[in-house]
Amino acid sequence: GAVVSQHPSRVICKSGTSVKIECRSLDFQATTMFWYRQFPKQSLMLMATSNEGSKATYEQGVEKDKFLINHASLTLSTLTVTSAHPEDSSFYICSARSFTNEKLFFGSGTQLSVL
Amino acid sequence: QKEVEQDPGPLSVPEGAIVSLNCTYSNSAFQYFMWYRQYSRKGPELLMYTYSSGNKEDGRFTAQVDKSSKYISLFIRDSQPSDSATYLCAMRTGGADGLTFGKGTHLIIQP
Numbered sequence: 001g002a003v004v005s006q007h008p009s010r011v012i013c014k015s016g017t018s019v020k021i022e023c024r025s026l027d028f029q030a031t032t033m034f035w036y037r038q039f040p041k042q043s044l045m046l047m048a049t050s051n052e053g054s055k056a057t058y059e060q061g062v063e064k065d066k067f068l069i070n071h072a073s074l075t076l077s078t079l080t081v082t083s084a085h086p087e088d089s090s091f092y093i094c095s096a097r098s099f100t101n102e103k104l105f106f107g108s109g110t111q112l113s114v115l
Numbered sequence: 116q117k118e119v120e121q122d123p124g125p126l127s128v129p130e131g132a133i134v135s136l137n138c139t140y141s142n143s144a145f146q147y148f149m150w151y152r153q154y155s156r157k158g159p160e161l162l163m164y165t166y167s168s169g170n171k172e173d174g175r176f177t178a179q180v181d182k183s184s185k186y187i188s189l190f191i192r193d194s195q196p197s198d199s200a201t202y203l204c205a206m207r208t209g210g211a212d213g214l215t216f217g218k219g220t221h222l223i224i225q226p
Binding site: 004006034036041042043044045046049091093095103104105106107108109111 | 121123149151156157158159160161164203213214215216217218219
């Protein structure tokens, strides 16, 4: 099956710093990538949808200036959590879909802990 | 009412039992239905993918979709301890939209 690589798997940072998370599709071209957030014992909540070469579409309640998404190529999308605060601590997961395949494949997730 | 309802469990069954996991939904526009398995602090792994109504079987797993009742199921036969995980149902309408997930059911298979 398709492989989506997400890095880092875990990051601990101080409050006020910025953190970048990378999501790469390894064996297909991801025309659309999605970013989710998952709090403990909760479901995945869609944060934003990004299409290659265009601006991301954010879900209601998600601050676009805080969660910067870049989808500059067909194999790479990045999520930058700017000026992170403890309430941003969560499990962030990306997923990717190719133009020819309706299925979504997920990265392994990034556990962000903001001190 | 949430768009997708799923009992969070935990659901504990003995090894070898048949497991039945279910989700109900309210949005009749959903067309694509998926089941994901998620181990603790890992990304979801796609198990089953179904378009519209019907049944789909893959090894020990069977997915059923009943669009008239807005109800989907995942059956696991001959359950094994390695099946212990959280199972998430997910669905979407089509096009470029993202998935709407259920809360996930925590499944425990007792050896």
